[in-house]
Amino acid sequence: MIDGLLAFSGAPVASAAPVALQIGDALGQFFQPTTLARVFVDGLAKAALYVMIAAGLTLIFGLMGVLNFAHGSLTMIGAYLGGAILVVLVGGGGPTSLALFFVTVVVVFGLLAAFGALLEVSLIRPLYDRPPVYQILLTFGLTLVLDELARIVVSFYGLQPISDWQAALGTKPALLTQSVGLGPVSVSGLALFEIAFGFVTVLAIYAFLTKTRYGLVVRAGSEDSEMVDALGIDVRRVFTVVFALGVGIAGVAGTLLAWDATWGASVPLASETLLPAFVVVIVGGLGTFRGTVVAGLIVGLVDSTMTWWFQNAISFTGLPEMTIFLILVITLIVRPQGLFGLAEVGGH
Amino acid sequence: MAVEATSDSWLARYAREHVAHLVVIAFFALYPGIHAVLTTSPVGAEAVALLPDVETMTAVCYFGLFAMSFDFISGYTGYLSFGHAAFYGAGAYFVVLAANGKVPFVPPSTSFMLLLVFAGLTALVLAVAIGAVSFRLSGVYFAMITLGFSQVLYVFVSGWNYVGSNPRDGAFVTGERGGFEIGVPFIDSLNVAIGQLTGDEIEGLLGAISLSAGEVSYYAIGAIVVVCYLAMQRVLHSPFGRVMVAIRENEERARAIGYDTFRYKLAAFAVSGFFAGIAGALFAGFQRSVTPDDTFYFLVAGDALLASIIGGFGTLVGPLYGRLFDESVREFLSTAGAGGGLLPYLREHVPADVLATELVGGVTVQGAIEAFLNGHASLYLGLLFVLFVLYVPNGLLGTLRERLGGTVASWTARQVERRR
Numbered sequence: 001m002i003d004g005l006l007a008f009s010g011a012p013v014a015s016a017a018p019v020a021l022q023i024g025d026a027l028g029q030f031f032q033p034t035t036l037a038r039v040f041v042d043g044l045a046k047a048a049l050y051v052m053i054a055a056g057l058t059l060i061f062g063l064m065g066v067l068n069f070a071h072g073s074l075t076m077i078g079a080y081l082g083g084a085i086l087v088v089l090v091g092g093g094g095p096t097s098l099a100l101f102f103v104t105v106v107v108v109f110g111l112l113a114a115f116g117a118l119l120e121v122s123l124i125r126p127l128y129d130r131p132p133v134y135q136i137l138l139t140f141g142l143t144l145v146l147d148e149l150a151r152i153v154v155s156f157y158g159l160q161p162i163s164d165w166q167a168a169l170g171t172k173p174a175l176l177t178q179s180v181g182l183g184p185v186s187v188s189g190l191a192l193f194e195i196a197f198g199f200v201t202v203l204a205i206y207a208f209l210t211k212t213r214y215g216l217v218v219r220a221g222s223e224d225s226e227m228v229d230a231l232g233i234d235v236r237r238v239f240t241v242v243f244a245l246g247v248g249i250a251g252v253a254g255t256l257l258a259w260d261a262t263w264g265a266s267v268p269l270a271s272e273t274l275l276p277a278f279v280v281v282i283v284g285g286l287g288t289f290r291g292t293v294v295a296g297l298i299v300g301l302v303d304s305t306m307t308w309w310f311q312n313a314i315s316f317t318g319l320p321e322m323t324i325f326l327i328l329v330i331t332l333i334v335r336p337q338g339l340f341g342l343a344e345v346g347g348h
Numbered sequence: 349m350a351v352e353a354t355s356d357s358w359l360a361r362y363a364r365e366h367v368a369h370l371v372v373i374a375f376f377a378l379y380p381g382i383h384a385v386l387t388t389s390p391v392g393a394e395a396v397a398l399l400p401d402v403e404t405m406t407a408v409c410y411f412g413l414f415a416m417s418f419d420f421i422s423g424y425t426g427y428l429s430f431g432h433a434a435f436y437g438a439g440a441y442f443v444v445l446a447a448n449g450k451v452p453f454v455p456p457s458t459s460f461m462l463l464l465v466f467a468g469l470t471a472l473v474l475a476v477a478i479g480a481v482s483f484r485l486s487g488v489y490f491a492m493i494t495l496g497f498s499q500v501l502y503v504f505v506s507g508w509n510y511v512g513s514n515p516r517d518g519a520f521v522t523g524e525r526g527g528f529e530i531g532v533p534f535i536d537s538l539n540v541a542i543g544q545l546t547g548d549e550i551e552g553l554l555g556a557i558s559l560s561a562g563e564v565s566y567y568a569i570g571a572i573v574v575v576c577y578l579a580m581q582r583v584l585h586s587p588f589g590r591v592m593v594a595i596r597e598n599e600e601r602a603r604a605i606g607y608d609t610f611r612y613k614l615a616a617f618a619v620s621g622f623f624a625g626i627a628g629a630l631f632a633g634f635q636r637s638v639t640p641d642d643t644f645y646f647l648v649a650g651d652a653l654l655a656s657i658i659g660g661f662g663t664l665v666g667p668l669y670g671r672l673f674d675e676s677v678r679e680f681l682s683t684a685g686a687g688g689g690l691l692p693y694l695r696e697h698v699p700a701d702v703l704a705t706e707l708v709g710g711v712t713v714q715g716a717i718e719a720f721l722n723g724h725a726s727l728y729l730g731l732l733f734v735l736f737v738l739y740v741p742n743g744l745l746g747t748l749r750e751r752l753g754g755t756v757a758s759w760t761a762r763q764v765e766r767r768r
Contacts, residue, residue, distance in 0.1 A: 067488050130741070132487060133426070134737060137733075138738070141654075141733035143730075144650075144654075144727070145730035147726070148724050148727035152720060155719075271646075275499060275646075279496070282492050286488065286489075322503040322507075325496045325497075325499045328492070328493070329493065329500060332481075332493045336485050336489060
């Protein structure tokens with residue numbers, strides 16, 4: 001398809017043979033152990049971020065059937081909030097320590113969870129009786145409000161809303177800016193930190209869902225919330241708690257992203273994270289946490305592989321960004337309910 | 349009864365049923381005049397600040413058509429087409445590429461009326477292709493897969509250097525092609541060119557009326573939008589349209605009665621894509637340049653959604669009023685102040701020392717307005733949107749219909765009937 005497009009766009013047809021040769025070369029290069037290892041680690045780091053971004057979304061959808069369009073905006077707010085706390089704690093710039101980062105994560109989680117609980121009680125609760133489209137509409141309206149508010153506040157403090165917040169990026173500890181030797185390849189410390197952080201988050205959520213009594217209620221509620229209600233458990237409060245939890249996780253993911261130069265804290269981060277989060281959640285199957293983790297891994301690894309290919313062998317500027325949407329479209333064509341999803345969920 | 353009904357000529361009955369339409373069309377037709385009179389009257393400054401100017405009204409027309417086409421599929425069949433921007437973009441890019449001679453078999457001098465149809469057909473083919481895959485899904489999944497397709501196209505178009513030297517910034521009409529003409533095909537004297545700079549001006553029409561290029565464009569584009577609206581209206585009032593509503597209300601039952609709902613949905617999606625393509629083509633014809641961000645980006649479909657909810661989801665013309673409202677607010681709070689707005693008005697009419705008064709912590713009144721109002725129309729529209737979703741789910745027109753107990757057209761017809 002790409003060759004056809006290039007030919008259509010007027011590239012000389014004679015260059016077909018060298019291109020094939022280049023692809024042969026690239027194949028050889030790609031399958032060298034160091035390249036493979038680097039692509040793999042990059043992919044894992046991306047996967048960790050994707051899972052972090054999508055985890056809150058999938059928890060909320062799984063229990064309440066609400067596709068939260070404001071998830072990206074909440075992640076963005078988390079990034080700014082986390083960045084602001086870090087910048088204030090360090091006193092105006094310079095690297096910080098990992099301990100301060102964990103303090104920040106806890107504070108951001110708490111603040112956003114409280115905000116999420118407020119949103120659920122005041123805005124989303126009145127809509128449970130309406131068709132699911134209305135929840136999409138409401139949260140979509142919420143993104144408009146939150147993004148614009150963020151833009152007002154950010155520019156009020158003299159920052160450029162559309163470019164990354166450099167001061168927040170600068171608080172990254174020196175430990176994470178170095179690269180670490182892992183056998184034959186050297187990997188950036190940040191990538192390893194992201195992988196570790198993502199891994200711990202996934203374990204924590206998994207443990208919450210399977211090992212605690214509240215998690216049991218959440219899982220039961222995902223199966224059949226009316227039945228849980230009938231058993232005398234206040235499902236409405238469970239809804240609020242899970243929504244708060246999901247929003248809190250979004251905020252934590254945002255805080256992590258504020259350190260990553262490829263994302264960074266900016267207002268457009270809202271849609272930059274929303275769309276991949278949707279892709280991961282839908283590829284995994286709406287509302288299954290296991291599916292989200294697997295899909296995050298797949299999307300992360302495919303993304304890093306394709307990014308390598310498009311940087312080294314195929315020249316089409318937009319294609320790396322296109323990859324994850326192609327994964328979405330292909331998954332929905334082949335397996336409309338997602339990898340682990342049930343056919344009935346998410347339909348009318 | 350029957351005798352009475354036939355004693356009326358069908359033409360009179362037809363006119364009566366369309367009184368509401370005629371009133372609305374008359375209002376839109378007289379708008380440039382009303383605007384001109386009001387802005388030169390004693391309340392001129394207020395009028396400039398409050399009323400959208402004619403160029404904005406043109407944008408309301410073509411984007412309103414896009415929002416109507418969005419509502420046609422989303423509001424009537426209940427399938428939220430979140431990737432509708434793909435069809436708008438396809439139509440817009442088709443016109444610019446065709447005018448630059450980059451579409452195979454379409455010479456750059458092809459008449460614009462033909463380009464409109466071709467752009468619509470391109471979008472229709474795209475809609476059939478996307479719909480054939482997407483309508484195997486429903487609900488949230490349908491919204492997401494259409495969003496996925498439109499984002500694939502968005503990224504593709506932003507990276508495709510065939511459209512222009514810098515595809516991320518879009519493409520514009522190059523070469524010597526003058527304004528795109530709208531009118532009766534093949535009769536030169538019945539065509540007018542559109543465009544803010546390239547459009548025709550008309551002087552001495554009927555001896556007295558002179559129209560600027562912007563006003564000519566407004567009327568020409570408005571005429572196309574009316575034709576498209578009536579065509580969609582016709583489809584919705586046909587048995588086909590009834591099946592669309594049946595799908596929205598209860599798809600399983602519609603299938604049980606024996607309708608092949610997949611085909612109906614696909615056909616409705618194709619019709620909707622066709623008109624979205626025409627809307628995009630009008631946009632490109634008027635602006636003469638397109639960018640991926642104001643055509644293919646998913647928030648363009650979000651704007652259509654906004655207009656539809658405020659105007660009335662599931663009422664065909666509602667989105668046009670929704671967009672009118674939307675654009676008026678945006679212009680009122682714009683930073684540029686080209687069409688007049690809140691800030692230029694205050695600067696002129698409020699004493700400077702009031703504007704410079706400190707409120708809290710060194711923030712002046714003017715500073716507060718600039719920080720919280722100007723250029724931040726999205727915030728207030730978003731708040732309004734949330735309130736509409738919560739408390740006025742039927743939108744402006746839908747609520748009006750509920751009050752009147754039927755469509756506005758049938759209500760006015762009844763009123764006229766009663767007063768005869």
